[in-house]
Each structure stands twice: as structure tokens, then as C-alpha cells.
Amino acid sequence: MTRLAERTTRIASSPTMKVTATVDRLRREGVEVIDFGAGEPDFGTPAAINEAAKAAIDQNFSKYTPVGGAAELKRAICDRYRTDYGVSYQENQVITTAGGKQALYNTALTLFNPGDEVITHAPFWPTLTEQVKLADASPVLVPTSAADGFAITSGPILAAVTARTRGIIINSPCNPTGALISEAELTVLAKEASRRGIWLIVDLCYEKLIYDPTPHNLPAVLDRHCRELSVVCGSASKAYAMTGWRCGWSIGPAPVIAAQTALQSHATSNVSSITQKAVIAALTGSQQPVTLMLDEYRRRRDSLHQWLTDDPRIRCAKPAGAFYLFPDLREIMAAAGFADTNALAQALLDESRVAVTPGEAFDAPGFVRISYATSMENLREGSRRVLEFVARHAPQPQAAPR
Ligand SMILES: Cc1ncc(COP(=O)(O)O)c(C=O)c1O
Numbered sequence: 301m302t303r304l305a306e307r308t309t310r311i312a313s314s315p316t317m318k319v320t321a322t323v324d325r326l327r328r329e330g331v332e333v334i335d336f337g338a339g340e341p342d343f344g345t346p347a348a349i350n351e352a353a354k355a356a357i358d359q360n361f362s363k364y365t366p367v368g369g370a371a372e373l374k375r376a377i378c379d380r381y382r383t384d385y386g387v388s389y390q391e392n393q394v395i396t397t398a399g400g401k402q403a404l405y406n407t408a409l410t411l412f413n414p415g416d417e418v419i420t421h422a423p424f425w426p427t428l429t430e431q432v433k434l435a436d437a438s439p440v441l442v443p444t445s446a447a448d449g450f451a452i453t454s455g456p457i458l459a460a461v462t463a464r465t466r467g468i469i470i471n472s473p474c475n476p477t478g479a480l481i482s483e484a485e486l487t488v489l490a491k492e493a494s495r496r497g498i499w500l501i502v503d504l505c506y507e508k509l510i511y512d513p514t515p516h517n518l519p520a521v522l523d524r525h526c527r528e529l530s531v532v533c534g535s536a537s538k539a540y541a542m543t544g545w546r547c548g549w550s551i552g553p554a555p556v557i558a559a560q561t562a563l564q565s566h567a568t569s570n571v572s573s574i575t576q577k578a579v580i581a582a583l584t585g586s587q588q589p590v591t592l593m594l595d596e597y598r599r600r601r602d603s604l605h606q607w608l609t610d611d612p613r614i615r616c617a618k619p620a621g622a623f624y625l626f627p628d629l630r631e632i633m634a635a636a637g638f639a640d641t642n643a644l645a646q647a648l649l650d651e652s653r654v655a656v657t658p659g660e661a662f663d664a665p666g667f668v669r670i671s672y673a674t675s676m677e678n679l680r681e682g683s684r685r686v687l688e689f690v691a692r693h694a695p696q697p698q699a700a701p702r
Pocket of ligand 1: 339399400401425471503505534535536537543547
């Protein structure tokens, strides 16, 4: 038997990435699949960002940089947050990382000890809880409810606090639900976190993807009420269509950032130097590409939501942010006799060639995550196939003749 370290037995590999791998395999085998599983923008990286990377290559910007990133990149992040949120951070309060994922990983490993409890809201992005486990701490899940659009509120989170609570992780906009925490609810959490000495970590990786005018200045709330006990994790991946470039960041108190830098110095060192130049261009250049992508995502969200809810048994709140719908299929599953959403998703893939991510991946059986980071044409055809699949497996009861 292969003898692996015990920590590897505590975690499962990313279920969302599994869907991507299945779609890739089927496509290589020549099978045409509509992919609603993707957790990444379908847009290309904006041209000005690509140009900056090409220039970096031509200028041989190809050496190690400081572990936490070049000073120019850190300044660009501080400036972006000052412009967008009115908060002021210095370079020693920022580290750049290989995606938001590493920012969150560094944060978990530098803040949590064995035996600590870390609260987050469910349904949740599975990496958040797996990272807590890798830090030898225990995730504590607080459910949110489909009935109110999965709103993230302070009451149930604070009710879950115990003497062992060391941290609270908020993901807003949330993957997979697209829900937000309001500034007022985060204020309650921030004040309590400050009073009780609990870390408040906010994953803002989808911060640029909020569709309707909604106050969402979470960095300012943290700055005002618990600056010394909070960490913001952000990313260039979703906002600038840069998932493959791998650049994210943590922003927080200088000692936390110093600890994250020491950790990263023995793991991955700096983010690719070429990527750093590209992200500087993304953060300091025109933000119009972000607005254009946002407008297109909004159109897709509205259309897909309308098409799918054509069958009233597909219950789905219209999400405020990110690029996923998270419909409740429990009525259909019961009518069709699927044991769980894994079985439903597999049948949908086998029979209709549509890939979705089953809710089990996010601790939400009965729901599926449908990504609308794909073309309108795919959304139209994919939703047609989903409705046809549903009609076949769970025919609508006919109205009794009068
Ligand atoms: C909620 C959430 N946070 C963070 C990330 C990290 O993304 P990246 O590492 O590409 O920046 C993701 C990616 O899917 C995510 O869904």
C-alpha cells in the first residue's frame, strides 16, 4: 500500500475541476458537449494586458522578483483598492500569489491552528473548507437558504461562534450561489469579530462581477471596524479573464503578510514575472473591458434565467453576482426518481451532452451549478436540452379534463 501523509486523506480533489476534466476528455474523444461546468470566463484576456506581457518577454523581465511581487504590482493593487473602495494600504500589507486560491491558502496556513474552528456559509466553494482542513483546523458550516436567494447574514454565523472559533470566511459574491453579503451584515460581523478577537477573511474573487447597483464596499467595512483582524483575498482571474495567468493577492495587517511571504518563500516564491507585468496593466489600465464583460454576463444571466424557469418546477433565484445560476431541482429529481444530483448530472451528460456541476460539490444536494460563462448560443441550446431532458424524465402532470 502507498503510504501517504495523513493530511492527504482529509481532503478530496476539487469536484469542480473534475467536471472540467470530464468535458475535456469527452471533447478529445470527439463528443460534442455543452459545458455549463466552467468556472472561468470564456472571454480572451483583454488585448492591452496581452501586450504588456509580450513587452515583458521582449524586455527579458524574466528573473525572480521579490517573493510577494514587484513593488510596482503591489502599488497597483493598493491604488486599485484606493480608487475602488477608498481604503489605504501600503506595500507591506499586500502579497501577490498564484491566484486567489494561494492567497486563501496562505491565509489559512498563517492564521489557523490545530483544533481551531473556522466558520463559513454553505453552499460554499469546496476549496475554502479543504484549505481549513489542510491547516489542521475544522470548518463549521452555516447554511444559507434558497428561499431568500442564499443571502449571507450575520445572525446564524454569530450563533455558530464558540470558544474555539478562530476565523470566519465570507465569500461575496458567492460561488456557487451568486449571493452577496450586505454592507450592514458585514458590519455586524466585523464589529463582533473585533470584539471577540476572531479573524474575518473576505474572499472577493468575484468582486467585479456584480450585476445590479448594490452597495458592496466590503473593504471599507473591514477597514472601519476590524482592520487589524481582517484579510481580503482578491484575484485577477475572473475580473480580467486571466484564470491561466495565476495572480491573486492577500491584503491585511503587515505581520500577517510577512508570515504569508515567509510561507510562500518556501513554496512557490513569486508569481510569474511575466504575469506580474500583465496584471499591472490590468489594474492600472482602462477598466472598460471589465464593464463590457459584465454587461455581456448580465445579458446571459437574464436570458438563461428566463429560459430555464420556463419550467416552473426549476426554481431559481436570480443571482446578484459571479457567473452561475444555482437552481433547485428537487421537485424534478423526486418526479424523475434520481437518487441524487450526481446521478441527475451524469444522466444529463450521457443523454443530452450538457455538463453541469452537481450541488453535492458545494454541500447542496438537489441543486446544480450552471455556469453562464459561455456564449449566448450555447446557453440557448443548452437550456433547450435541459428542458427537454426534464420533460422526458419528469413529464408535467396534465391538467385533469373538466
Ligand atoms: C470563490 C472563489 N474564490 C477564489 C477562487 C480562486 O480563483 P483563482 O485562484 O483563479 O484566482 C475561485 C475560483 O474558482 C473561487 O470560485
